[in-house]
Structures are given as C-alpha cells and as structure tokens.
Amino acid sequence: MVPKAELHCHIEGAASPDLVLCQARKYGVDTSDFLRDGAYHWYDFTSFLAAYDAAANLFRSEEDYALLAEDYLTGLSREGAVYSEIFTSPDHAERAGLSRMAYTNALGEGIERARAATGIEGRIIITGVRHFGAGAVEDAARFAAACGHRLVTGFGMAGDERFGNVRDYENAFETAREAGLGLTVHAGEFGGWESVEAALNHIRPARIGHGVRAIENPDLVRRLAEEGVVLEVCPVSNIVLKVFSDYASHPLPELLEAGCRVTLNSDDPPHFHTSLGHEYHVAREHFGLDDATLRSLTRTAIEAAFVDETTRTRLLGILDDKTVAQ
Numbered sequence: 001m002v003p004k005a006e007l008h009c010h011i012e013g014a015a016s017p018d019l020v021l022c023q024a025r026k027y028g029v030d031t032s033d034f035l036r037d038g039a040y041h042w043y044d045f046t047s048f049l050a051a052y053d054a055a056a057n058l059f060r061s062e063e064d065y066a067l068l069a070e071d072y073l074t075g076l077s078r079e080g081a082v083y084s085e086i087f088t089s090p091d092h093a094e095r096a097g098l099s100r101m102a103y104t105n106a107l108g109e110g111i112e113r114a115r116a117a118t119g120i121e122g123r124i125i126i127t128g129v130r131h132f133g134a135g136a137v138e139d140a141a142r143f144a145a146a147c148g149h150r151l152v153t154g155f156g157m158a159g160d161e162r163f164g165n166v167r168d169y170e171n172a173f174e175t176a177r178e179a180g181l182g183l184t185v186h187a188g189e190f191g192g193w194e195s196v197e198a199a200l201n202h203i204r205p206a207r208i209g210h211g212v213r214a215i216e217n218p219d220l221v222r223r224l225a226e227e228g229v230v231l232e233v234c235p236v237s238n239i240v241l242k243v244f245s246d247y248a249s250h251p252l253p254e255l256l257e258a259g260c261r262v263t264l265n266s267d268d269p270p271h272f273h274t275s276l277g278h279e280y281h282v283a284r285e286h287f288g289l290d291d292a293t294l295r296s297l298t299r300t301a302i303e304a305a306f307v308d309e310t311t312r313t314r315l316l317g318i319l320d321d322k323t324v325a326q
C-alpha cells in the first residue's frame with residue numbers, strides 16, 4: 001500500500017453517518033433533513049455547508065469530540081495514512097455549547113488515543129469560518145495563537161470563499177503568523193484564479209486549500225510553482241461540488257506537470273463518498289498517476305506538514321522504509 005499523508009480534512013465534516021446517527025440518538029435530534037438512508041443529503045455548496053453545520057451541532061461534549069477524532073484517525077490509519085492534519089472549528093464547538101479550549105483538548109485527546117492504537121501522527125489546524133466574518137476569524141486566530149496546545153501547529157480559513165474580501169482577514173493571519181503557526185487558506189475553489197492571487201498577496205500562506213482554479217491563469221500557475229506554495233487538492237470534493245464537471249477536466253495533472261507542489265486530500269470525506277485512500281485510487285485511475293508519483297505526493301505532504309523537524313524526519317523515514325519494503 002502506498003503510504004499516505006493528509007493535510008486538508010475538516011474534522012466536523014469527517015463524522016461518519018453512523019457516528020452522527022449515534023450522536024443524534026444520544027441528544028434526541030431528528031436528522032432526516034440532512035441524513036437519510038445512512039448518507040448525507042444536500043444539493044449544492046450552500047446546502048452542503050448547512051448539512052455540515054447540522055452534523056457538527058451533534059458533537060457537544062469533550063467525549064463526543066475525542067471520539068470523533070479517534071474514530072476518524074483510526075480509520076485513516078487502516079488506509080495506510082501515517083500523518084493527518086485536522087482542520088478544527090472552535091466556532092462550531094461554541095455554537096454547540098463547548099468552550100474552545102475544552103474542544104481543542106478533547107480533539108487532542110482523540111488524536112493521542114488514535115496514535116497510541118495505530119501509530120498515526122496528528123496535528124490540529126485551527127480554522128476560522130470566512131462567512132462568519134472578519135471579527136470571528138480574528139477571534140479564532142487569537143485563540144489559536146494563545147491556546148498553547150502542543151498539537152496546534154497551524155491556522156487556516158475555510159467557509160464560503162465568495163464572502164467578503166480576503167484583505168479583511170489579513171489581521172487574523174498576521175496574529176497567527178506572529179505566534180509561529182503555519183498558514184493555509186481556502187482559495188480557488190468557488191472563487192476563480194483572482195482569489196488565489198489575492199490570497200498569495202494578502203495572506204502569504206505556505207499552503208492553499210484547493211487552489212485548483214489557479215489553472216485559469218498560466219502566469220499564476222508559474223508563480224505557484226516558483227514560490228513552492230503547496231496546494232491541498234481535494235479531487236473528489238471538486239467533482240461532487242461541481243467545481244469541475246468531470247475528472248477529465250480536473251487540473252491536477254496539469255498543475256503537477258507545471259511543477260506545482262500538489263497533495264491529495266479528502267476535505268469532508270463522508271459528505272463526498274470519499275476517503276483519503278479513495279483519493280489516491282482516483283488519482284491512479286483518473287489521472288494515471290503511478291505508485292512512484294503517488295508516493296511523491298505523500299512526500300510533498302510530509303515536507304509541507306506543520307510539524308517539528310524531528311517528527312518530519314521520522315515520517316519521511318517511515319515513507320522511505322515502506323517504499324523499500326514494496
């Protein structure tokens with residue numbers, strides 16, 4: 001099995017329908033609006049975000065979140081993943097009645113449990129939600145900068161990219177940068193190439209969430225390659241959310257060919273009927289990537305991971321060991 005590493009997965013969006021149904025029974029909530037016949041139901045990006053929020057609202061206690069992270073990472077390890085960064089959303093936890101710190105500690109506990117059981121390494125990227133406004137994203141950044149949790153190593157922004165101007169979020173990212181956190185921002189998913197360029201100019205992140213619509217501007221693709229900005233590409237998400245109509249028109253192969261640093265990610269796996277393993281399968285079947293190239297994408301992810309150098313070296317060692325073993 002090709003070793004895998006993931007940089008872009010929203011933990012609330014990773015809750016399996018079975019786990020969500022369990023939570024719904026626990027809290028006596030009817031899920032039929034967004035979950036039917038064992039699968040999530042929504043029809044466009046806006047209704048997807050609503051389903052995501054509704055599922056998130058069923059995680060309310062520290063044990064709920066510990067279980068969510070443990071369940072996700074344990075399953076990911078079975079697919080051959082050695083590393084995972086989860087995007088967390090303190091705003092969602094607060095809406096569900098849990099403090100940001102309790103939420104972060106609980107997810108950390110879930111990561112530690114999964115590591116003890118399987119060896120998978122995990123880190124937390126705290127995210128602000130763009131369509132909650134600049135004030136909310138600044139609050140999330142201040143929390144990320146101050147929380148002091150050992151596993152919090154990055155800050156990002158998700159949510160509806162069509163909302164507001166990326167400039168309005170500069171302060172939030174400055175706060176996170178000054179605290180030494182790695183930076184990633186969603187851009188070039190529902191916004192076009194201009195959104196990627198604006199993110200580069202105003203946020204200066206090490207990584208871009210998606211970034212795939214940079215393909216609309218060859219100069220920008222060259223810039224991404226030259227600056228070595230890493231793209232957290234989520235192919236199945238892009239097809240299911242209709243960012244591209246089919247795999248034949250998905251730009252991942254072209255971005256790779258242009259020298260961009262590309263990684264494979266699942267985004268919100270059960271919502272899109274995917275998993276990290278399935279993303280690697282899709283890259284093989286639809287983009288024609290061979291095992292050596294898939295391993296090089298894992299290498300890119302580990303190189304771009306927001307981890308200390310000792311951990312990075314250990315992870316690269318595992319990748320090389322497994323490469324030799326096959």
Ligand SMILES: Nc1ncnc2[nH]cnc12
Pocket residue numbers: 010013052158159160161186189237267268
């Ligand atoms: N694909 C996506 N784009 C933006 N925000 C998100 N939050 C969860 N999934 C997302």
Ligand SMILES: [Zn+2]
Pocket residue numbers: 008010158186209267
């Ligand atoms: Zn995302």
